[in-house]
Amino acid sequence: MKAPKPLIVVIKLGTSSIVDEKTHEPLLSILTLIVETAVRLRKDGHKVIIVSSGAIGVGLRRMDVDKRPKHLSKLQALAAIGQCRLMSLWDSLFEHLRQPISQILLTRNDISDRTRYRNAQNTILELLEMGVIPIVNENDTLAVAEIKFGDNDTLSAIIAAMAHANFLFLMTDVDCLYDKNPRTHPDAQPIEEVEDIGAIRADVSSAGSSLGTGGMSTKIVAARLATSAGVTTVITRSSSPGNIVKIVRYLQARKKYNPSQHTPVGDDEVEDPLSRSTASLSLDILEKPPLHTRFLPLPQPIRDRYFWILHGLAPHGTIYIDAGAHRALIGKAGLLPVGVLDVEGNFAQQEAVRLVVVERRSEPGPDGKLWEGSGVEVGRALVNYGTPEIVRIKGHRSREIETLLGYADSEYVADRENVSLLQRESRPVTPVFEKVNENGGGVAAYENDISI
Numbered sequence: 001m002k003a004p005k006p007l008i009v010v011i012k013l014g015t016s017s018i019v020d021e022k023t024h025e026p027l028l029s030i031l032t033l034i035v036e037t038a039v040r041l042r043k044d045g046h047k048v049i050i051v052s053s054g055a056i057g058v059g060l061r062r063m064d065v066d067k068r069p070k071h072l073s074k075l076q077a078l079a080a081i082g083q084c085r086l087m088s089l090w091d092s093l094f095e096h097l098r099q100p101i102s103q104i105l106l107t108r109n110d111i112s113d114r115t116r117y118r119n120a121q122n123t124i125l126e127l128l129e130m131g132v133i134p135i136v137n138e139n140d141t142l143a144v145a146e147i148k149f150g151d152n153d154t155l156s157a158i159i160a161a162m163a164h165a166n167f168l169f170l171m172t173d174v175d176c177l178y179d180k181n182p183r184t185h186p187d188a189q190p191i192e193e194v195e196d197i198g199a200i201r202a203d204v205s206s207a208g209s210s211l212g213t214g215g216m217s218t219k220i221v222a223a224r225l226a227t228s229a230g231v232t233t234v235i236t237r238s239s240s241p242g243n244i245v246k247i248v249r250y251l252q253a254r255k256k257y258n259p260s261q262h263t264p265v266g267d268d269e270v271e272d273p274l275s276r277s278t279a280s281l282s283l284d285i286l287e288k289p290p291l292h293t294r295f296l297p298l299p300q301p302i303r304d305r306y307f308w309i310l311h312g313l314a315p316h317g318t319i320y321i322d323a324g325a326h327r328a329l330i331g332k333a334g335l336l337p338v339g340v341l342d343v344e345g346n347f348a349q350q351e352a353v354r355l356v357v358v359e360r361r362s363e364p365g366p367d368g369k370l371w372e373g374s375g376v377e378v379g380r381a382l383v384n385y386g387t388p389e390i391v392r393i394k395g396h397r398s399r400e401i402e403t404l405l406g407y408a409d410s411e412y413v414a415d416r417e418n419v420s421l422l423q424r425e426s427r428p429v430t431p432v433f434e435k436v437n438e439n440g441g442g443v444a445a446y447e448n449d450i451s452i
């Protein structure tokens with residue numbers, strides 16, 4: 001008997017799924033259901049990663065503090081207190097079902113170095129191979145604003161991309177996205193499938209819980225990120241975790257996911273030692289799945305080093321380029337100084353920058369600039385020259401670099417292998433992403449920015 005191919009499933013749980021918003025008591029029944037679900041997925045042959053918030057919430061309860069403090073070091077201290085209790089809770093629940101788990105704590109700094117990114121990736125993949133469930137959280141003790149992922153939705157998308165996961169489940173307090181707010185519009189319609197996130201017309205106005213930093217808008221940003229890396233992303237209700245198994249079986253039967261390169265290659269079916277899951281699969285796929293919204297993965301995902309350039313590194317500035325330079329990049333050429341119109345920010349050689357295409361003017365405008373408009377972000381690059389050098393060589397031919405700088409490290413501002421182009425262009429922030437909640441969740445300059 002053939003069974004479905006093993007998949008990698010990432011489940012992200014926000015603080016509000018883990019502790020009661022008012023009393024901060026752990027939501028034991030939900031946690032238990034999550035544990036049963038993860039073990040069921042394992043029995044179906046899949047590999048599971050959990051991204052679990054809740055350290056601060058659990059710390060608040062431990063120290064009998066009523067309200068999430070504003071002061072950073074207090075939050076970090078509470079996270080340090082809560083994280084070990086949170087893991088002990090997970091470990092004791094998983095132990096009942098003999099499922100080993102592990103803890104992974106990351107900051108953005110840890111992944112902005114390529115070797116450390118690869119180390120984190122290798123460790124996660126090794127744990128999955130060993131049949132262990134990695135439980136990931138942000139390393140709040142070390143994370144200050146500049147090195148924060150910002151919210152665990154973003155962190156979960158990066159983890160899903162790093163592991164080449166097939167599915168990312170963003171568990172939340174609603175069943176799915178609706179075209180209007182269902183609390184105020186009884187005629188609101190669920191949105192079942194989203195192919196183009198840019199075109200989505202949903203009500204995403206929820207700003208997150210009083211303990212967490214995320215909300216619906218950070219889930220959309222995370223979905224954008226994960227789907228660009230080939231991960232089918234699902235929003236569904238956290239109080240019914242059992243739905244995850246039904247949704248995975250349903251989507252797997254309909255091939256609504258990208259095959260991962262970490263799972264065995266071959267046709268979509270492999271021998272499964274667990275004939276029980278095979279029997280239930282045929283019944284499950286006939287049923288309508290529980291309510292959820294799924295974001296379909298891009299057909300040509302951006303993975304590994306190109307994903308890392310786009311999303312692992314925080315950009316230090318912006319290079320404004322003309323349409324000709326953009327065309328050359330699409331045609332696989334490097335970025336020449338002649339196509340650079342302007343530079344913003346203070347960056348050094350080998351740092352990451354945004355590439356923004358703007359309209360070239362035939363002569364300088366009243367502002368003295370050779371370009372106009374707010375531009376569209378088309379990608380990110382690691383540069384061969386820093387800001388002061390690019391200011392001097394922009395608009396010039398490469399053969400002039402030596403005269404202008406006294407040396408020429410490269411004819412390119414960025415080599416092509418150090419340029420990662422977005423599959424979906426990113427515009428200056430649109431209202432969808434303008435929500436900022438009181439715990440610091442909010443927006444960055446471009447839709448593609450993930451430092452929320």
Ligand SMILES: N[C@@H](CCC(=O)OP(=O)(O)O)C(=O)O
Pocket residue numbers: 013014015016052053054055056057079137138140150151152153208211212213214215
């Ligand atoms: N890392 C923090 C949680 C970050 C956060 O607030 O995330 P979320 O609840 O998903 O919005 C913690 O464990 O308390």
